[in-house]
Amino acid sequence: MLALAFASAPAAHCAERPQAAIASAHPLATAAGHEILTRGGNAFDAAVAVAAVLAVVEPYASGLGGGGLWLLHRAADGRQVMVDARETAPAGAKPELYVDGSGKPIRAATTRGGTAAAIPGAPAALVHVAARYGALPLAASLTPAIRHARDGFQVDVRFARIAALRERLLRDNAEASRIFLDGDRAPQAGWRLRQADLAATLELLAREGNAGFYDGPVGSALVESVNRAGGVWRLSDLAAYRVIERAPLRFQYRGASVTTAALPSAGGVALAQCLQMLERFETGDARAPREAHLVVEALRRAFRDRSVHLGDPDFVAVPMERLVSKAYATERAATIDPGAATRSEVPEREPRGIGSTHTTHLSAVDAAGNRVAATLTINLIFGSGIVARGTGVLLNNEMDDFTVRAGVPNAFRLRGGEANAIAPGKRPLSSMTPTFVEDEKGVLVLGAPGGSRIVSQVALAVLDYVHMSAVDLAAIVGAPRYHHQWWPDRVEVEPGAFSPTWRAALEAKGHRVEPAPRRWGNMQAVFRSNQTGTAHAASDPRGAD
Ligand code: DON
Numbered sequence: 001m002l003a004l005a006f007a008s009a010p011a012a013h014c015a016e017r018p019q020a021a022i023a024s025a026h027p028l029a030t031a032a033g034h035e036i037l038t039r040g041g042n043a044f045d046a047a048v049a050v051a052a053v054l055a056v057v058e059p060y061a062s063g064l065g066g067g068g069l070w071l072l073h074r075a076a077d078g079r080q081v082m083v084d085a086r087e088t089a090p091a092g093a094k095p096e097l098y099v100d101g102s103g104k105p106i107r108a109a110t111t112r113g114g115t116a117a118a119i120p121g122a123p124a125a126l127v128h129v130a131a132r133y134g135a136l137p138l139a140a141s142l143t144p145a146i147r148h149a150r151d152g153f154q155v156d157v158r159f160a161r162i163a164a165l166r167e168r169l170l171r172d173n174a175e176a177s178r179i180f181l182d183g184d185r186a187p188q189a190g191w192r193l194r195q196a197d198l199a200a201t202l203e204l205l206a207r208e209g210n211a212g213f214y215d216g217p218v219g220s221a222l223v224e225s226v227n228r229a230g231g232v233w234r235l236s237d238l239a240a241y242r243v244i245e246r247a248p249l250r251f252q253y254r255g256a257s258v259t260t261a262a263l264p265s266a267g268g269v270a271l272a273q274c275l276q277m278l279e280r281f282e283t284g285d286a287r288a289p290r291e292a293h294l295v296v297e298a299l300r301r302a303f304r305d306r307s308v309h310l311g312d313p314d315f316v317a318v319p320m321e322r323l324v325s326k327a328y329a330t331e332r333a334a335t336i337d338p339g340a341a342t343r344s345e346v347p348e349r350e351p352r353g354i355g356s357t358h359t360t361h362l363s364a365v366d367a368a369g370n371r372v373a374a375t376l377t378i379n380l381i382f383g384s385g386i387v388a389r390g391t392g393v394l395l396n397n398e399m400d401d402f403t404v405r406a407g408v409p410n411a412f413r414l415r416g417g418e419a420n421a422i423a424p425g426k427r428p429l430s431s432m433t434p435t436f437v438e439d440e441k442g443v444l445v446l447g448a449p450g451g452s453r454i455v456s457q458v459a460l461a462v463l464d465y466v467h468m469s470a471v472d473l474a475a476i477v478g479a480p481r482y483h484h485q486w487w488p489d490r491v492e493v494e495p496g497a498f499s500p501t502w503r504a505a506l507e508a509k510g511h512r513v514e515p516a517p518r519r520w521g522n523m524q525a526v527f528r529s530n531q532t533g534t535a536h537a538a539s540d541p542r543g544a545d
Pocket of ligand 1: 358359377378379380398401429430431432449450451452454
């Protein structure tokens with residue numbers, strides 16, 4: 001029995017006493033996971049199927065041209081691992097490609113066209129997770145995605161609205177325009193999106209594994225198209241791509257065991273720092289102004305450390321042990337004044353944001369107790385806008401997650417340092433924070449898109465979960481959100497979510513409170529209760545916004 005959830009119809013199919021559960025951002029993806037479980041697949045096969053369908057039906061958010069972080073728990077032996085399928089900078093990537101003659105970063109170089117795209121990790125993750133952890137062949141788990149790509153599916157209002165936002169980007173690339181636009185306009189809801197080339201690429205991947213994507217005709221087409229759009233890819237970059245199995249980050253928060261993303265995600269580090277700082281205070285309701293202030297101060301400190309210390313651990317030395325230790329959290333928490341906001345240092349000038357962006361997340365548990373939390377991305381909406389000719393593969397713009405110049409913010413206004421500088425073969429820092437929380441109540445599996453706001457979303461959800469005696473999953477994913485990321489020095493709040501009194505209480509402590517134009521995130525969570533043995537799924541109501 002299975003509990004299913006997806007953004008457009010939260011908790012639509014809840015079987016009685018389900019032992020497996022899947023939450024994803026799209027009903028077709030969640031249904032694909034269900035199909036694979038009923039065909040004898042485990043949670044890993046189901047997650048492969050869900051991720052592959054998301055690549056087809058949410059091409060603006062994730063896809064074969066992107067990457068992701070997969071947090072896995074194997075029930076048979078308790079093995080927990082993070083499959084790091086983060087994109088890598090190509091060997092030809094030099095910092096000089098991204099700055100002008102005076103050393104000023106060229107924004108478009110990391111966000112559009114060939115220089116923006118890093119070597120994709122998503123296909124290798126599908127191959128790896130299926131081969132190493134799945135019970136079914138990759139070809140079986142890819143079947144639903146191939147079907148939806150080949151036969152097409154009706155795009156929803158969300159797709160139509162997002163495509164309209166990026167109509168120009170899509171129009172600039174002949175392949176992207178041919179595939180994703182209706183004529184030369186963004187399609188209306190109900191339009192049928194058929195992706196025959198992507199179906200063929202998925203079939204090659206199903207048949208040949210990594211060689212079907214990183215070599216042969218697909219590999220050559222990727223290199224040719226990226227370089228025609230100004231990139232510097234080589235076939236050897238693709239051949240060299242490997243997913244990396246890393247030990248996840250683990251810490252305790254008030255008796256709950258939290259397992260989360262390791263570097264190159266900065267998200268898990270920030271989550272560990274933030275929650276362990278908060279452990280030093282009395283907490284219970286993270287939305288109460290007194291506590292919101294503490295959460296904001298903890299986030300401020302964690303994001304500050306990110307900008308100074310964090311980068312790809314295979315390239316830079318990061319003092320991880322200290323950064324995520326209880327002792328360091330105590331030291332940092334001691335600098336938090338419960339009555340007043342700390343000032344983030346004033347930078348030269350405030351940058352402008354880039355608007356809303358996308359990524360996706362899936363959470364799954366099966367009856368055996370296997371779990372997956374996978375956050376998948378091509379970075380900004382429709383990534384770099386390049387579809388490699390004849391492949392249907394839309395490439396990421398993950399190079400923007402690097403720090404082009406110290407102190408100069410990226411699309412998420414994140415200001416990094418030397419540790420996250422561009423280098424050949426390096427993986428850019430991420431905020432993706434797939435997470436498991438285990439306590440006496442059961443196991444929570446969660447994650448979300450939202451760039452830097454992923455961290456605060458997951459932190460608030462973990463705080464809510466730990467402080468709830470009876471788990472209300474829908475309340476956790478639906479609860480109002482606020483965010484702080486050290487710089488810009490302001491508390492961002494979802495519009496209409498907090499009262500004027502709440503706002504005044506934070507302002508009285510010295511915070512600048514700014515309502516965002518839109519709500520953010522699209523959290524996908526599943527929970528398996530120890531008490532009843534049943535599993536539940538919940539999708540963020542914001543997914544239907
Ligand atoms: O890895 C990261 O942190 C970003 N590339 C994720 C982008 C994202 O979540 C956009 N979502 N709204």
